[in-house]
Amino acid sequence: MLSEKYLYSTGNxxxxxxxxxxxxxxxxxxxxEALKITLEDSKGEGDGSNINNSVEINSDNIDRKEMKITVKVFLSNTDSKFLKEAIxxxxxxxxxxxxxxxxxxxxKHNDIDDILRLLESLWTVLEEYYKMKKLTSIGVSDIDTExxxxxxxxxxxxxxxxxxxLATCCVVPPMLQEFTKQNDIQLLTHSDPSPILTEESLIKYFGIDAELNWVARYQIHLRCRxxxxxxxxxxxxNKST
Incomplete structure (x- = not known):
């Protein structure tokens, strides 16, 4: 069965x-809500297979060094090629x-027997981009301390x-606190639901034959302000055809 790629960008x-x-x-x-607006705005503009709303990150002519871009990639398909694609x-x-x-x-709804081996496979991708100076700081979310x-x-x-x-872990594990302190690692909390996009919503907005590969959220902060x-x-x- 063939499949077609679809990329949706909400813009700012x-x-x-x-x-x-x-x-x-x-x-x-x-x-x-952002997808609803994006899909509604795209009606009548072809099949919507590449809704790619680019973002002007420097409309005020601010030095790029004064900007900080942070990205979180929510992977549903754990093939490393999709992490590369997302970046x-x-x-x-x-x-x-x-x-x-x-x-x-x-x-976490994926059936993963060996999470560490999977993380290592994905981590080699991040190391590759880090060595190319495309990534400055890299990390993971929602894995246990060990x-x-x-x-x-x-x-x-x-x-x-x-x-x-903190919704699923009310107290930061003491071992993790100590390890991050000793190794100069940022220990951050978040409140992102898992999964970021449910199967029900995927079917509702993209159809029963849609398969989610990844979602990427980006934020751009102006350090000077x-x-x-x-x-x-x-x-x-992906959608089957």
Whole structure:
């Protein structure tokens, strides 16, 4: 059975008036609302197979060094080629050669027997981009302390960020606190639901034959002003034909 690639980019959601009226959404609901607007705006413009709303990251002629781009990639398909694709697509949409901070998270609803081996496979991709100076800081989200320590010891380029979800882990594990402190690792918390896009929503907006490969969320902060200037999502799916 053949399949077609579909890429959807929301553009800068901070400029969407419809979303401004719905403050306080979690990231899943925010993504869904942004997709609704994107899909509605694309009606009548072909099949929508490449809705690629590029983002002007430097409309105020600010030095690129004064910007910090952070990206979180939510992987549903754990083939390493999709991680590469996600990084490349974010760079293309933002017209940048460098991402200051990138974090990966694996959909926990996947049936994964050997999470460490999978992480190592994905980590080699991040190391490759790091060595090319396309990534400055790399990390992972939502893995247990033991697996994170094993990944850290194995990696040539060490993870310097780990995110944990306080909704599922009310207290930061003491062992993780100590390890991150000793190794100068940023220990961050987040509240992203898992999965970021449910099967129900995928079918509702893209059809029963849609397969989600990844979602990437980017944020652009202006260091000189301490403000968030841009935020958006990219969604990559396959559809059977």
């Amino acid at each position: 959601i901070l400029s969407l008036n419809e979303l401004k009226k719905k403050a306080g959404l979690n990231s899943r609901d925010e993504l869904i 490349d697509q974010v760079c293309e949409v933002l017209k940048t050669n460098t991402i200051e901070s990138l974090i990966i998270v694996i959909n 697996k994170f320590i094993q990944l850290f010891k194995w990696a040539k380029v060490k993870p310097n960020i780990i995110q944990i979800n 301490g403000v968030l200037s841009s935020k958006g999502y990219l969604v990559r799916i």
